[in-house]
Amino acid sequence: MRKPICLLYFILISAQITFAQLQLTNNKLQIADIDSGTLKLRSKLYEKIPAGDLNIYGFNLNEVPIYNDEAYAKRLSLIESEIPLPYNSNVKAFIDLYTIRKRPLLSKILGLSKHYFPQIEEIFDRENIPVEMKYLAVIESSLNQHATSPVGAGGMWQFMAPTGRIYGLTTSSHLDERRDFIKSTEAAVKYFKDSYRIYNDWLLVIASYNCGAGNVNKAIRKSGGKRNFWAIMPYLPRETRGYVPAFIAAAYAMNYAAEHNIYPSDSLNLYHHLDTVMVDNRFSIDQIALALNMQTEEIKNLNPSLKKGYIPFVSNKISLTLPYSKAVQFIELQNSENAMIADENLMALNIKTVEKSVRFSYKVRKGDQLASLAKKYDVGVRDLKRWNKIRNGKIRKGQRLTIYSNKA
Numbered sequence: 001m002r003k004p005i006c007l008l009y010f011i012l013i014s015a016q017i018t019f020a021q022l023q024l025t026n027n028k029l030q031i032a033d034i035d036s037g038t039l040k041l042r043s044k045l046y047e048k049i050p051a052g053d054l055n056i057y058g059f060n061l062n063e064v065p066i067y068n069d070e071a072y073a074k075r076l077s078l079i080e081s082e083i084p085l086p087y088n089s090n091v092k093a094f095i096d097l098y099t100i101r102k103r104p105l106l107s108k109i110l111g112l113s114k115h116y117f118p119q120i121e122e123i124f125d126r127e128n129i130p131v132e133m134k135y136l137a138v139i140e141s142s143l144n145q146h147a148t149s150p151v152g153a154g155g156m157w158q159f160m161a162p163t164g165r166i167y168g169l170t171t172s173s174h175l176d177e178r179r180d181f182i183k184s185t186e187a188a189v190k191y192f193k194d195s196y197r198i199y200n201d202w203l204l205v206i207a208s209y210n211c212g213a214g215n216v217n218k219a220i221r222k223s224g225g226k227r228n229f230w231a232i233m234p235y236l237p238r239e240t241r242g243y244v245p246a247f248i249a250a251a252y253a254m255n256y257a258a259e260h261n262i263y264p265s266d267s268l269n270l271y272h273h274l275d276t277v278m279v280d281n282r283f284s285i286d287q288i289a290l291a292l293n294m295q296t297e298e299i300k301n302l303n304p305s306l307k308k309g310y311i312p313f314v315s316n317k318i319s320l321t322l323p324y325s326k327a328v329q330f331i332e333l334q335n336s337e338n339a340m341i342a343d344e345n346l347m348a349l350n351i352k353t354v355e356k357s358v359r360f361s362y363k364v365r366k367g368d369q370l371a372s373l374a375k376k377y378d379v380g381v382r383d384l385k386r387w388n389k390i391r392n393g394k395i396r397k398g399q400r401l402t403i404y405s406n407k408a
Helices: 007-014 031-037 069-078 089-101 103-126 131-141 161-166 181-199 202-211 213-222 229-235 238-255 285-291 296-302 324-335 347-355 370-377 381-387
Strands: 274-279 318-323 358-363 400-405
Touching: 069 089, 069 238, 089 103, 089 238, 103 131, 103 181, 103 238, 131 202, 131 238, 161 181, 181 202, 181 213, 181 318, 202 213, 202 229, 202 238, 213 229, 229 238, 274 324, 285 296, 285 324, 296 318, 318 324, 370 381, 370 400, 381 400
Parallel strands: none
Antiparallel strands: 274 318, 358 400
16 A cells, blocks of 8 residues: 655654553453353463563673674574565665664564464464564554554554555544554455455565555566566665565564564553454443443553544444453343343443533533534433433433533
């Protein structure tokens, strides 16, 4: 997809990105509960190994190992990959970027990869995509699903909005599915498949992901019909000439970080198990957080696709990402006749909501609707109707409404 920005510049900018700090859950569930209670298993937990145990070469704390070209080339040749990973001076420049100049950034990426890579691998394996394509997310966004580029590309896979819509990602004033990790990964898979049908070469697929098929086709024509990245490289846009070498360097850095005395950051405190549940606008994020004993900001951080921080008023339900055990709890509550999130009985939840909220009176203005007021004050439509004994869903100008909200 066309993103007219220098790759190196984007990588340097990405070093400044603040990663969402999420808390690790201690809740444990039996496999039977997980398989029967959630919509779909989204991740498998990578084993967490202390950095001291990963330092198998006995490096000093701040030691920065340097290797020769033969070592880099040999290591790349040992990576089992369906995609060719050759070594040259262009690749070396990006290896140096990751392993020397951007060591703290690589440590963060390694930490995030423990969370995201199992899920990417699961999707890629199911769709017969080479798992090495996961390294594209490293050079696109440093594995940050909140990332936005200076030209407007969004999410971990950095889709531009028009391209995202082609591959099924909704972008509106309230919802941006480019930042939905699972949906955007599945959209990237569709792009890869379409591109591979054209080129039958994964390096050309990678190049087209950066500059678009039109520029790759133009480079092929200028090269006399050659369909090899290195042969058409001089005819590609400047940022794309560095894009494939950066991909190869990312593959090297992620596989041989320990050889460079770099280890996964252990300060991210990410949830390692996540799942999704289907929700609609009957409930606010605050209500769901109360029911699940979570912080509202936790849920918002896990769902960056909710641009305004609340569940939008759309005709269909949307997927909400929650910690693994909380997703199970949510479904159990939905299925319980007396639960806080049961369709027929919200009393217990609403009591908690009222206790933590401010009660105020609102005078209805011209054009006001229950849906817009619920959205404005982050409450449920059903709450507005219950608090004010509204049966038909209609309100009139000048009417006084009682609202409980912390956004008064």
